[in-house]
Amino acid sequence: MxxxxxxxxxxxxxxxxxxxxxxxxxxxxxxxxxxxxxxxxTANDFFFSRLNIPGNTAANKLGSSVSLVNVNKFPGLNTLGISLARIDFAPYGLNPPHTHPHSSELLVVIEGTLLVGFVTSNPNKLFTKVLNKGDVFVFPIGLIHFQFNIGETNALAFSGLSSQNPGLITLANVVFGSNPPINPDVLIKAFQLDKSVVDYLQKQI
Known part of the structure; x- marks a missing residue:
């Protein structure tokens, strides 16, 4: 029984x-x-194509392009807690310091050589590594991280993210490119910069 x-x-x-x-x-x-x-x-809700197409790395000054496949593009991801990104790099292209507030990130290099890293706070410690084809690196949730192509050829990486909508905060954009702008006196004191430098950065971003 x-x-x-x-x-x-x-x-x-x-x-x-x-x-x-x-x-x-x-x-x-x-x-x-x-x-x-x-x-x-339908089956199409669980299907996505076109990740074989390289991103346009010439479209910005950074020389990188991120093709994110999240729940907005891929309905089948809803409630599954995962998403995916293709990251293309021109020679010396940079995916600048940023953070994903909802997600950890697992990056695998497909082509090229990348310098990657993330920073913890209290203490401010940098964890960094040079990655080659086939290497994998993880960026813990919420931490500031970056990827930089240190080679003279194009580079390609794919990232798995532990959220259907990982979110993105790019540091330079939010600090120097907010609308309306942050009071320059705040940035001057926070970063210990001259006003001319703050003005320049705000105009650039």
Whole structure:
């Protein structure tokens, strides 16, 4: 009798887990996204293409391009807590210091050589490494990190992120490019810079 009960409980638990995994998409609102009615879900909701196409690294002064595949582009990611990014680098291209407030990031280098790193606070300690093809590096959630192509050829990396919508805060943009701008006196004191430097940075960004 006990064996029968255990088998029934295990069967119910398996059914519930499978049921929840299928029906998560029918929820009303999760992580800022409405879920689709299970009746209208198709295989295309779990499919994305075009990550074979290189990003345009000439479109900005940094020489990098990030192609993010998150829940906004890939409905099947909703409630799964994952997303993906392709990062292209021109020679000496930079993915500048930034942070993902909702996600850790696992980066794998496909081509080229990247200098990568992240910084902790209290103490402000830099963890950095030079990565070559096939190398993997992890950036813990919320920490400021960067990737820099130190080679003379293009570089390519893919990142797995532990959120369907990892978020992005690029330090230079938010500090020197806010709208309206942060009072220059705040930035002068915070960064110990001359006003002319702050003015220059705000105009650039």
């Amino acid at each position: 006990m064996k029968v009960v255990i088998v029934v409980i295990l069967a119910l638990a398996t059914t519930l887990v499978f049921s929840f995994s299928l029906h998560d998409m029918t929820c009303l609102f999760v992580n800022g996204k409405f879920c689709k009615d299970l009746v209208t879900v």
